[in-house]
Amino acid sequence: VVAFTTLMDALCRAGRLHQARELLIEMRRNGCRPDGMTYNTLIHKYGDAGDISVVCELWEEMETEGCKPDVFTFTTLINALCTRGKVDDAFGVLDKMIKKGCVPNLHTYNSLIGGLIKSNRLEEAQKLLRVMYRKRCEATSFTYNLFLDHYVEEGQFNEAYQLFLQMKRNSITPDIVSYNICIEGLGKAGRVREAKDLFAEMRQLGFSPDVITYNMMIRCYGKAVKVDEAIQLFSEMMDNGCAP
């Protein structure tokens, strides 16, 4: 089963959905019973592709084979709905999930918060954050990054920065993604100086800038017509073994 599932995941990632689904039939023919993970893999990709009808088919196949949908299955579906802006449907799935005795975890909440934010339902997202807290499902930097990105995208850099500080106060260490998002925001706002400071700060804290960080900084300098700095960063990036 593991070998089949691994191959199936690879096919899915390569976008060869159809072959992945054929593989499911193939493995049954070989007397190999697909398990929950196998189905989750397929459901994930079909969900991303927005092919809800196939998702439903797979879901039924799964249940008739005696595989119970688990947190992964539900969260996968919830996430697919959330990224497509169908947040209310996602909450419907959440209800079903809970009724079936399946407990939502951090990933589930993160997906929902992401969906709410994408639909500009910020207050509800914040409300959900409090629900998480009550349920002892602690938000992580991942969760905060969803909010950070939203503020940056809206050009509300002060809000983003406040949140960034708040994270630190709540002893949630910003991760490299948090820094990348903030640097992007500063760059967009033309606040080169501060972007540079943040860039320095992250390195002091032991984060190695990644391709995205460099892209952000280079774009930031480019916008500020500081071509020399941009070029210098570019070569530094290469020196650090970071391929453009």
Place this chain on the structure above:
RNA sequence: UGACUGUACUUCCACUAA
């Protein structure tokens, strides 16, 4: 008894599919 192998959530760009 426990650990280990395959599946889910966030940031730039490109690619692919429609």
